[in-house]
Amino acid sequence: MEEDEFDRWARELEQQMQREIENTYSSIVIREWLNPSNMGGMRDADAHARYTGPCGDTMELFLKIEGNTVTGASFLTDGCGATIACGSMLTKMISGEPVERVRGVTDAHLLEKLGGLPEENEHCATLAVNTLHLALKEWKEKT
Ligand code: FES
Numbered sequence: 001m002e003e004d005e006f007d008r009w010a011r012e013l014e015q016q017m018q019r020e021i022e023n024t025y026s027s028i029v030i031r032e033w034l035n036p037s038n039m040g041g042m043r044d045a046d047a048h049a050r051y052t053g054p055c056g057d058t059m060e061l062f063l064k065i066e067g068n069t070v071t072g073a074s075f076l077t078d079g080c081g082a083t084i085a086c087g088s089m090l091t092k093m094i095s096g097e098p099v100e101r102v103r104g105v106t107d108a109h110l111l112e113k114l115g116g117l118p119e120e121n122e123h124c125a126t127l128a129v130n131t132l133h134l135a136l137k138e139w140k141e142k143t
Contacts, residue, residue: 025082026115028089033081036088038074038095045074047139053127057083061091061131065139068099075128082121086128089113094132103136105129 021030042048042062052058057079064072073095075087090110094102107125111117117125 024118025085026117028113028115029082029085029117032085032088032114036084038088038091039076039084040074041076042072042074047135049131049135049138051127051131051134053079053123053130055079055123055127057124057127059083059087059127059131061087061128061135063094063135063139065099070094070097070099070102075131079127080121080124082117082124083127085114086110086117086125090128090132099136102132105132 025033041060042064044064045062046065047063048061050058050060058077059079060076062074063070073091075091077083077087090105093110093113094105107122107129110125110129111122114125
């Protein structure tokens with residue numbers, strides 16, 4: 001394949017992938033996936049959990065908790081783009097919120113904030129929310 005031909009093929013493939021992503025995911029999911037907030041570890045976290053879902057992907061969540069308020073949150077994941085979007089949106093949703101309110105966060109809340117996910121990706125929201133509840137449980141046990 002000549003270089004021009006290869007470049008054209010690569011560009012068309014990229015455009016096709018982009019169209020497929022746009023047809024599959026909400027614009028919010030795409031934004032959070034491609035430009036995630038709060039992705040990374042946290043050195044002085046007050047709560048931390050690492051959870052592997054049934055799909056084999058893992059999320060790690062770090063929380064800074066002052067008094068009874070979640071003052072910061074960050075995440076790491078080896079999961080799919082939808083999971084990155086879930087971690088990003090979830091950490092934004094809970095930052096600045098009282099722990100009691102954060103305890104009530106469900107995967108349905110997260111899915112609503114993301115403008116939904118395809119059915120085959122809904123478990124990615126469950127993975128993120130389960131990791132959050134595990135972190136809160138561990139925090140409760142040590143305080
Ligand atoms: Fe496993 Fe998204 S596919 S968390």
